[in-house]
Amino acid sequence: MLTDASLMELVRAERRDEAIALLLPAFRRKVFALAYSFLRDREAAEDVTQEVFIKIWRALPGFDARASMSTWIYTIARNASLSALRARRPQSSLSDPEVMAAVEAIDPAPSPDVIVYMEAQSHEEVATMLAMPVGTVKTLLHRARARLSAAAGKMSTSS
Amino acid sequence: MSTPDSELDRHLQALFRGLDTRADFDARLMARLRAESQTDATERTARARHERARYRRAVLELQSSRRSMLRLLTLDTLGIALLLVAAVVTAGPRLSRDVMDISSQYGPYIAMLLGILIAAVPLVGMWAEQTRRPIRLL
Numbered sequence: 395m396l397t398d399a400s401l402m403e404l405v406r407a408e409r410r411d412e413a414i415a416l417l418l419p420a421f422r423r424k425v426f427a428l429a430y431s432f433l434r435d436r437e438a439a440e441d442v443t444q445e446v447f448i449k450i451w452r453a454l455p456g457f458d459a460r461a462s463m464s465t466w467i468y469t470i471a472r473n474a475s476l477s478a479l480r481a482r483r484p485q486s487s488l489s490d491p492e493v494m495a496a497v498e499a500i501d502p503a504p505s506p507d508v509i510v511y512m513e514a515q516s517h518e519e520v521a522t523m524l525a526m527p528v529g530t531v532k533t534l535l536h537r538a539r540a541r542l543s544a545a546a547g548k549m550s551t552s553s
Numbered sequence: 554m555s556t557p558d559s560e561l562d563r564h565l566q567a568l569f570r571g572l573d574t575r576a577d578f579d580a581r582l583m584a585r586l587r588a589e590s591q592t593d594a595t596e597r598t599a600r601a602r603h604e605r606a607r608y609r610r611a612v613l614e615l616q617s618s619r620r621s622m623l624r625l626l627t628l629d630t631l632g633i634a635l636l637l638v639a640a641v642v643t644a645g646p647r648l649s650r651d652v653m654d655i656s657s658q659y660g661p662y663i664a665m666l667l668g669i670l671i672a673a674v675p676l677v678g679m680w681a682e683q684t685r686r687p688i689r690l691l
Contacts, residue, residue, distance in 0.1 A: 426574050440574050444582055451586050511569035543561055
């Protein structure tokens with residue numbers, strides 16, 4: 395049974411690699427789904443997932459257990475995904491501040507549907523992963539389902 | 554959404570379940586972590602070497618400053634002794650016969666005591682240096 399305490403024991407015994415090997419099967423897909431929900435790009439999401447686990451490996455000795463390990467991991471994953479998203483935005487020069495402002499104003503809202511369908515997580519769990527209220531998750535999910543349903547309808551009528 | 558009931562949900566779930574990292578994800582990650590671990594160890598060794606060098610430098614500086622203090626103390630004692638001799642020589646003719654008698658009687662002892670004091674200063678300093686606990690800077 396994987397617990398935060400057992401992981402911290404491994405970290406204290408300077409066996410971080412073993413701790414990561416235990417965390418990987420439990421969190422790899424979740425972190426990947428979270429990164430994918432932001433980036434909507436498989437390659438980029440995989441790169442972010444790698445970076446997230448390396449960050450976790452580096453930061454494990456400093457984990458102070460104020461939050462649960464999963465919350466801590468999701469925070470790292472969210473921040474890494476947002477950084478990757480920002481890095482992907484077009485780099486505008488200082489001569490066009492209006493373009494710069496417009497680019498900055500783009501809302502990097504994640505798609506909770508990806509996590510829900512990939513990992514079959516509850517709304518509450520998805521809300522924790524994305525650090526947003528459950529109501530927002532439900533709204534975003536409802537919109538995504540409507541969009542997907544419309545797209546599926548279009549596909550079936552065109553075929 | 555943990556119990557999807559519609560056809561669309563089932564379809565989407567089947568679609569998204571196929572979305573995953575590549576098969577060699579874990580192996581690549583562990584290889585990167587091993588490389589990180591080695592870099593970490595190299596950095597730690599370099600840091601330790603740098604700290605040891607800093608410690609040695611600091612100890613040498615401290616020993617050097619102690620030796621300088623000792624030299625200064627010895628020169629001070631010599632200077633005081635010389636001043637005392639000069640004071641006695643200058644004031645000698647003006648002193649009363651009783652004082653002269655006493656000084657001629659005890660003069661060699663006083664001179665010997667002064668000599669012992671001057672010789673003792675560096676000896677005491679050296680003894681203190683040797684019996685001092687090892688310097689701990691870290």
